[in-house]
Amino acid sequence: QKEVEQNSGPLSVPEGAIASLNCTYSDRVSQSFFWYRQYSGKSPELIMSIYSNGDKEDGRFTAQLNKASQYVSLLIRDSQPSDSATYLCAVNKEGGKLIFGQGTELSVKP
Amino acid sequence: DADVTQTPRNRITKTGKRIMLECSQTKGHDRMYWYRQDPGLGLRLIYYSFDVKDINKGEISDGYSVSRQAQAKFSLSLESAIPNQTALYFCATSDRTTGVNEQFFGPGTRLTVL
Numbered sequence: 001q002k003e004v005e006q007n008s009g010p011l012s013v014p015e016g017a018i019a020s021l022n023c024t025y026s027d028r029v030s031q032s033f034f035w036y037r038q039y040s041g042k043s044p045e046l047i048m049s050i051y052s053n054g055d056k057e058d059g060r061f062t063a064q065l066n067k068a069s070q071y072v073s074l075l076i077r078d079s080q081p082s083d084s085a086t087y088l089c090a091v092n093k094e095g096g097k098l099i100f101g102q103g104t105e106l107s108v109k110p
Numbered sequence: 111d112a113d114v115t116q117t118p119r120n121r122i123t124k125t126g127k128r129i130m131l132e133c134s135q136t137k138g139h140d141r142m143y144w145y146r147q148d149p150g151l152g153l154r155l156i157y158y159s160f161d162v163k164d165i166n167k168g169e170i171s172d173g174y175s176v177s178r179q180a181q182a183k184f185s186l187s188l189e190s191a192i193p194n195q196t197a198l199y200f201c202a203t204s205d206r207t208t209g210v211n212e213q214f215f216g217p218g219t220r221l222t223v224l
Contacts, residue, residue: 008150032210043200043215044153051210088153092211096141096160096204097168102152 001026004091006101014109019076021104023089026070032092033065035074038103039085048074079108113137114216116201122222123191131186131219133201142184143202143213144168144176146195153200159184160206191223 004025013019021035032051036044050056050063050072062075072091076083086103093099114135123129133142144156145168155168157176165176173195177185188195198220202213 034212043218046212046214049210049212090213096206096211097155097158098211098213100153102150 002101003027003093003099004089004101006087006089006104008102009105010107011104012107012109013079015079015081017079017108019079019083019106019108021074021076021087021089021106023072023074023101024070025072025089025091025099027091027093027099028067028070029094030091033063033072034090034092034098035061035063035072036088036090036100037085038088044088076106079106081108081110084108114201114203114214116199116216116219118219119217120220122224124224125192127191129188129191129221131199131201131221133184133186133216135182135201135203135216137203137205137214138181139203139205139214140181141204141206141211142178143204144174144184144186145200145202146170146197147200147218148197156186156199188221188223191221193223196221196223 035048038044048063050065056063060077064073088103089101090098117132143158145153159178175187201216204213
């Protein structure tokens with residue numbers, strides 16, 4: 001079992017729809033969770049951090065955390081073609097390391 | 111703007127050559143990391159350093175070495191490059207004092223080993 005798992009996609013949504021990206025993790029002691037966006041050939045960019053159970057909203061992005069189910073998700077409302085990218089879930093591991101999922105490719109169709 | 115920079119941005123080299131990738135940051139962060147990214151394999155940690163005197167191996171350190179010359183500089187060396195080290199390499203930094211390990215990435219170095 002991988003420590004951090006994401007569906008690789010591609011996930012295709014129409015412009016204006018809600019995109020839902022999911023991530024599960026195996027280490028129950030993890031306390032910090034991150035979503036990065038990576039455009040093709042570019043570096044990962046941190047877009048959301050979440051540390052407590054529940055929802056955290058920032059503009060069109062909402063991160064959701066359920067530690068009991070070891071599940072993190074990212075919702076993108078009113079999806080735009082510019083949101084087309086690979087989204088990486090990262091989980092903080094004891095010792096100061098991040099473990100990354102393989103990423104979910106999102107395609108937003110005009 | 112506080113930033114993370116990497117040099118070179120692209121490098122083509124031959125099998126057996128020694129090469130160095132450099133990372134500098136003006137963020138004032140104490141922690142620095144080197145990752146490689148391969149299609150389908152995600153980001154994998156090569157080495158990390160929590161301060162100038164602290165160097166740690168990541169999950170794929172074989173064939174690589176690092177040097178933390180100063181708090182702001184962290185270099186990655188391939189002693190004898192091989193074709194399967196062809197990848198996209200990223201440097202990242204984080205600030206220990208925040209306690210949450212948000213990492214910020216440099217622009218990357220695309221390395222090709224022929």
